[in-house]
Amino acid sequence: MGVCFRFFCHSISNRDKACFxxxxxxxxxxxxxxHATGEEMLTKAAELGLEAIAFTDHVEMDCYTGPPYYSDAAAAGSFTLYERLKERAPVRLLAGIEAGQPHYAPEVTAFxxxxxxxxxxxxxxxxLRGMQDFSFMAYEDASDETIAGWLRDYFEEERLLAESGLADILAHLTYPLRYIVGDFGRQVDLAxxxxxxxxxxxxVIRNGMALEINTSGLRQNLGVTLPDEHFLRRYRQLGGERITFGSDAHYTKHLGLGLDRGxxxxxxxGFEKQCLYIRRTCTEVPLG
Ligand SMILES: [Zn+2]
Ligand SMILES: [Zn+2]
Structure with missing residues (x-):
């Protein structure tokens, strides 16, 4: 079996090339x-030889019932989908949620x-609080000082999220750069x-969370993972051990994309393991 963990391997060929x-x-x-049904995502996951996937549909906690997110229906619908598919899924299916801004609305999140x-x-x-999604904003007319202020506020909110205990995994640490740098070409020095x-x-480390290596940036204009190698090295230097991988796929064609590079x-x-979460507990499995 080598480095492969038998429980998660579905076939001989998977053991050879795509374990974990x-x-x-x-x-x-x-x-x-x-843009894909749960069934379509699972079929694609099996085609790719993935060991497990989690559905993590958006629930924006600070605008729980309003458009454009309609989060109440998303939470109920996504979990019902998971329950309907979990037993007959061709790969292991986990029940997840992408909780947006959970610490802005802790009561909603707890509910x-x-x-x-x-x-x-x-x-x-x-x-940011009272503002629209970074993905909906236009940056061409914003001054460098304005953008710097948004980023200072953003990283402070990331810290508060990590301190809140409301989530297991900190997603896409450098999310605003996907748009500010990737799509609008504005220069940002994260130093x-x-x-x-x-x-x-x-x-993240103190609170026992995992840091996500979000591979979506590799297929987008940004061209790097979120966060990039520099900050993953820093996380490791600081004693960080828990990591997860996520493609952040919204289409079947993006499922699993970049996991191998990540x-x-x-x-x-120097990371040796990744977390697989079951009932909100990290089970460490090899990287592959
Ligand atoms: Zn997201
Ligand atoms: Zn996402």
């Missing part, structure tokens, strides 16, 4: 921006997290935020 490809951040069409038996809670910040990012990483990078940095 686990995608813990994926979306179905119960997300407002999802949702108590209503469903999740395996994992992915914690994200998509917007200016190194102290703040250290505080986030230390909070795993190779993590190994090079």
């Amino acid at each position: 490809m686990i995608d813990l951040h994926t979306h179905t069409d119960f997300s407002f921006d999802g 949702v997290l108590s209503a469903y038996t999740y395996d994992e809670v992915v914690g994200s910040i998509h917007n 200016a935020y190194a102290g703040q990012i250290d505080a986030v990483l230390k909070a 795993i190779a990078m993590a190994k090079q940095i």
Whole structure:
């Protein structure tokens, strides 16, 4: 068996090439921006030889019932989908949720997290308080100072999220860069935020969370994982051990994309294991 953990391997060929490809951040069409059914995602996961996937549909806690997210229907629909598919899924299916801004609305978050038996809670910040999602904003007319202020606020909110205990996994640490740098070509030197990012990483470690290596940036204009290698090295230096991988796929064609590159990078940095969450507890499995 070598380094493979028998329980998670489905076939001889998978053992040889794709053991422990686990995608813990994926979306179905119960997300407002999802474009694939749960069945389609599972079929694709089996085709790719993934060992497990989690459905982590968007529930934006700070605008729980309103458009454009319609989060109440997403939470109920996504979990019902999981329950309907889990027994006959061709790969292991985990019950997840991408909780947006959970610490902005802790009572709503507590309500949702108590209503469903999740395996994992992915914690994200998509917007600053009272503002729209970074993905909806236009940056061409914003001054460098304005953007710097948004990023200072963002990393402070990331720290507060990590301290909140409301999530198991800190998602896409450098999310605003996907748009500010990747889509709008504005220059951002994250060295200016190194102290703040250290505080986030230390909070992740102190609170027993996992840091997500979100591979979506590899297929997008940004061209790197979120966070990138530099901050993953820093996380490791600070004592970080818990990591997860997520493609953040909203289409079947993006499922599992970049996991191999992310795993190779993590190994090079010195990580040896990844977390698979069951009932909100990290089970460490090899990287592959
Ligand atoms: Zn997200
Ligand atoms: Zn996502």
